[in-house]
Amino acid sequence: MTEPRPHRRRPRAVLAMAQRTARQVLDADARARLADLTDIDPHLVLDDLTTSAAHRALADAELLVTGWGCPPLDAAVLHAAPRLRAVIHTAGTVRHHITPACWERGLAVSSAAAANAVPVAEYTLAMILLANKRVLETARVYRAERRRVDWNERHPDAGNYRRTVGILSASIIGRRVIDLLRPHDLTVLLHDPYVSDAEARALGAQPVPLPELFARCDTVSVHTPLLPETRGLVSRDLLAGLRTGGTLINTARGAVVDQDALTDEVVSGRLHAVLDVTEPDVLPADSPLYDCPNVLLTPHIAGSKGGELRRLAELALAEVESYVLGRPFAHPVRPERLARLA
Structure with a gap:
């Protein structure tokens, strides 16, 4: 007798990063996997969170998948995303976009720093x-x-x-x-x-x-x-x-x-x-x-380049799956440790 599969829901998710980042980090297979795990438009990539189109996408978003070039998630952005509960970052440091307002909201945050x-x-x-x-x-x-x-x-x-x-x-x-x-x-x-x-x-x-x-x-x-x-x-x-x-x-x-x-x-x-x-x-x-x-x-090439970017996507996808299944992140970012992180 086979074991029952864990209950899996499909939270509404949105991509927030530079267009170039999305092209480089999330290939067709990665976007297809995201679409299988979540309710997402894998071709919609937000690099400006202040527009009316961005506000429409954020209105029912529960999960943001972010990357290099993601704008700061400040209080105004969070006001436009009242259902947002988690951010999964496809790169290392989250200093550039995770603001105090995110911690005040109690968002769960994950980073692909270990992969990078x-x-x-x-x-x-x-x-x-x-x-x-x-x-x-x-x-x-x-x-x-x-x-x-x-x-x-x-x-x-x-x-x-x-x-x-x-x-x-x-x-x-x-x-x-x-x-x-x-x-x-x-x-x-x-x-x-x-x-x-x-x-x-x-x-x-x-x-x-x-x-x-x-x-x-x-x-x-x-x-x-x-x-x-x-x-x-x-x-x-x-x-x-x-x-x-x-x-x-x-x-x-x-x-x-x-x-x-x-x-x-x-x-x-x-x-x-x-x-x-x-x-x-x-x-x-x-x-x-x-x-x-x-x-x-060398011009800042030690980090993920070329085919190594797939490792970032794979870690982020694993974190998305954990979130979908109600499991804790394997690579959480804690607000109390942020002051000592890169």
Whole structure:
């Protein structure tokens, strides 16, 4: 005898995000799945929540599926959506659209931050291993000199065996990076004032004060959210403490690092840097970081790109199904933790 299927209703749902986001994140299969789970027009995408058409769509919406480019869900929007009970975000941070009015309403909120953390952590792992191996520097020299070189003589400190890696903040991404580092012969240090020593060790890292993180490490990877108290956290003094030849990797937010201080260190040749984020997000055309041989500069590509966007949609669809079946979200966003999230 087969078990009865859980009762499933089809709540009214609406997509709220940039048109381009909807095209990139929600393919035809994802939209068909949404239409199966909910009462939704999968072709209606709201990128402006103030229009009369948006108000008509919001009037009976119980669930919003949001993404990059979703306008803020402020009190006026919520007034137009009196039945709204939940928001499922197909990307990471919800800071740009979840407002205090959402928490006052008691909305349930979910985020695909865990899915977006996967490619960022993979990028970070790759860059840690490449940086310690001096791959990018060696490739540049080999391209320029085009001859046999004794690389052991040129880079006697190259390699990953028993090197020390520092993780700044045990965010969702920071924790995943620590996990990915487990199979490698590396010592992993962690600084996060919100993580106990016992929890840090359970994650697989040694807890240390912030200055010690920089003083002991060959490579430091930044995973700190940008908050008022973390702006410029990676200061000139901390960078000066990083050993000569060390590498700073930043996939978090550019403003967490004192960029002028970092620029001085890499232009001098003392440090290396792998920067997927900068302040501003696109540097001025005359920035020395573009041409600095000690810097690998990428344009915010560590997060979900191309086929990786399907992972975001799949997590969001799983959360939609949980909501439909009356189950709690697997990836809820709690208002009390929002102040410390990216």
